[in-house]
Amino acid sequence: MRTLWSKLKDDFQLSMITLVGLLAIVGITPYAVYRLGEGSWLVGATDTFLVVSSLLAVLYAWRSGDTIRPGQFLALIYSVGAFLVAAKLGVNGLFWMYVLILFNFFVVPPLQSLVATMSTLIAICAYGWLHPEQVFASRYQMASFVVTCLLCGLFAFVFAFRGRVQRRQLSRLATLDPLTGVGNRRTMDSELDIAIADSRRYDLNFGLLVLDLDHFKQVNDQFGHAAGDQVLVRFVAAVRDVCRPSDRLFRLGGEEFVLLVPKADDASLQTIARHIQQRVREQLRRPDGAPVTVSIGGSLLMGRQNRDNWLKVADENMYEAKRAGRDQTVIRSY
Structure with missing residues (x-):
């Protein structure tokens, strides 16, 4: 009922x-x-x-x-x-x-x-x-x-x-996230659940990338939140430029985003992450002219993972990329 x-x-x-x-x-x-x-x-x-x-x-x-x-x-x-x-x-x-x-x-x-x-x-x-x-x-x-x-x-x-x-x-x-126009956390949760169900039913492969802008707090502190918002909007545009139409981008919160990649494997996730980092590095600048970079963690949907575990693995890999010096990619599945 x-x-x-x-x-x-x-x-x-x-x-x-x-x-x-x-x-x-x-x-x-x-x-x-x-x-x-x-x-x-x-x-x-x-x-x-x-x-x-x-x-x-x-x-x-x-x-x-x-x-x-x-x-x-x-x-x-x-x-x-x-x-x-x-x-x-x-x-x-x-x-x-x-x-x-x-x-x-x-x-x-x-x-x-x-x-x-x-x-x-x-x-x-x-x-x-x-x-x-x-x-x-x-x-x-x-x-x-x-x-x-x-x-x-x-x-x-x-x-x-x-x-x-x-x-x-x-x-x-x-x-939708009102600033960037991508899916919000609620939409992401629903889409990840659908991806897990499709993976189990149709044996499809899905990958997850967690993207976090490096030193973004400095942008807000030094140049104001309006400048930070512009960086986020341009970042979303840059990511969409290198993504396939089937890829789904969501804003997890703050400067952290999640990219859902259908029909993925380790090699394709590495390729997409590399293209994103290259496009962001080349196109995005802070107000003082310094380049903007992004750290990326990724994970494939393995076995009977639930949504939270899948996202947790990708998020942990993103923090490992941060510890490795930022502007790095770590993709590992458990």
């Missing part, structure tokens, strides 16, 4: 699909039973289809981790269902349009929500125009319905758009 609750807290889209799906099941099922018992077969069958589809979409989202396609699927069938209910029940079925608007803008991207909502609204109004008094009692009632739906859709669109932007910003703050 704790795992399920944690998954819902961490995945907004999954939580919304689950909530909406369960509410649809609880809310629509009584209507389906009532209408089937009353002999209203088309509406009852539509309600039943919506309930079953909601259940299947929620189950698919949980099993696959994909929340985009279930949301789009539900938006489609709910839009069709809203049209059929309005066409069959008339005014009494129009109220479901407002529920559909809220659902669409919560579960699928705003632009797709807008298309689905407007398409359903146009279809209902076109049917009502072609069949006078079957859906709307008058043209005035239809105009009022259109205006209220548009206002509700506008408010929902603004809210959904702003909410999506804010969630994206929060996700960026939670996973």
